[in-house]
Amino acid sequence: MNIKQVLDAKGLACPMPIVKAKKAINQLESGDVLEIHATDKGAKNDLAAWSKSGGHEVLEFKEENNVLKFWIKKG
Amino acid sequence: MTEKKRTTIILFSGDYDKAMAAYIIANGAAAYDHEVTIFHTFWGLNALRKDEHVPTKKGFMEKMFAKMMPRGADRMGLSNMNFAGFGPKLIKDVMKKHQAVPLPELINMAQEQDVKLVACTMTMDLLGLQQEELLDDIEYAGVAAYLADAEEGNVNLFV
Numbered sequence: 120m121n122i123k124q125v126l127d128a129k130g131l132a133c134p135m136p137i138v139k140a141k142k143a144i145n146q147l148e149s150g151d152v153l154e155i156h157a158t159d160k161g162a163k164n165d166l167a168a169w170s171k172s173g174g175h176e177v178l179e180f181k182e183e184n185n186v187l188k189f190w191i192k193k194g
Numbered sequence: 195m196t197e198k199k200r201t202t203i204i205l206f207s208g209d210y211d212k213a214m215a216a217y218i219i220a221n222g223a224a225a226y227d228h229e230v231t232i233f234h235t236f237w238g239l240n241a242l243r244k245d246e247h248v249p250t251k252k253g254f255m256e257k258m259f260a261k262m263m264p265r266g267a268d269r270m271g272l273s274n275m276n277f278a279g280f281g282p283k284l285i286k287d288v289m290k291k292h293q294a295v296p297l298p299e300l301i302n303m304a305q306e307q308d309v310k311l312v313a314c315t316m317t318m319d320l321l322g323l324q325q326e327e328l329l330d331d332i333e334y335a336g337v338a339a340y341l342a343d344a345e346e347g348n349v350n351l352f353v
Contacts, residue, residue: 132294134222138303141225183351 120178120190123151129158129186136162137169140191144175147193152178155189163187200281202340202350208264209273211284216353217241217300223349224307230303231343233335235314238353241267241301242313242328242331256322263321299324301303305331312340335341 126143128136136157136169144153157167162182166189170177174194201223205216216232223230234242245266252260264270272281289296295303305311311332318324318334325334333339344350 121303130293132292134218134225135295136294138307140223141227169226 121150122154122190123147123152125154125156127154127156128162131157132159133161133165135159140166140169144173144184144191144193151193153189153191153193155191156187157187159184159187162166166191197247199228199348200230200343200346201226201351202233202344202347203342203350204233204235204352205238205241206236207273207353208240208270210270211272211274211285212353213241213270214240214297214300216351217297217304218295220304220309221300221307221353224304228349229343230304230307230308230309231312231340233312233340233343235315235317236321237263239266239313239317239323239328240264240270241297242311242332243267243323244327244329245269245298248324250324250326251299252322252324254301259322263286267301271298273315301329305329308344310343314340 126144128139170191176192178192179190203216220230220232240263243266275281312335313332315334
């Protein structure tokens with residue numbers, strides 16, 4: 120996986136995870152992967168919906184020690 | 195890329211919590227790559243007030259209104275459990291604990307994300323608010339300009 124950037128959104132509340140994800144993904148090229156760590160429970164659905172709407176692909180998602188981790192490929 | 199989607203929000207309420215909900219949705223929509231407009235009317239205009247005193251020429255009624263309305267987003271009350279002004283202090287403490295973003299920062303963030311903030315000029319006249327008292331870099335318009343944005347809108351909310 121071509122992970123270009125890791126975004127630490129741990130501890131941040133809605134709407135910050137997607138606002139930060141948007142800022143981060145703007146800096147990337149199509150095909151690059153953005154890794155996001157979040158603790159807001161809503162982020163799981165939020166980031167999945169946001170990726171779909173923006174044409175990005177969630178390659179992987181897992182939860183480790185209450186941290187939600189996403190790997191999102193820019194579309 | 196297809197044409198950008200559009201979100202329009204009418205902020206009528208001057209309550210801290212309701213304005214916060216409106217601005218969270220606006221920031222979220224901007225992150226969703228929507229073009230976002232928040233149209234502030236009636237008490238919602240207070241969210242756009244500068245928090246410092248701005249000297250202006252006003253009549254008696256307008257001065258009264260200016261005194262009785264909150265000067266800026268941070269001074270707005272809650273729609274529920276306001277407890278004569280103590281409620282906002284409580285909720286701001288709780289927000290800090292949960293790292294929720296306070297309203298003035300949400301408004302800054304919206305401006306950074308190019309959310310279009312519009313003040314309704316008709317209600318500005320009614321409440322005696324002048325352009326100098328409101329934040330910089332906002333737009334002034336009426337119902338027609340709002341409808342022009344809203345008729346192309348995909349999401350449209352009244353708060």
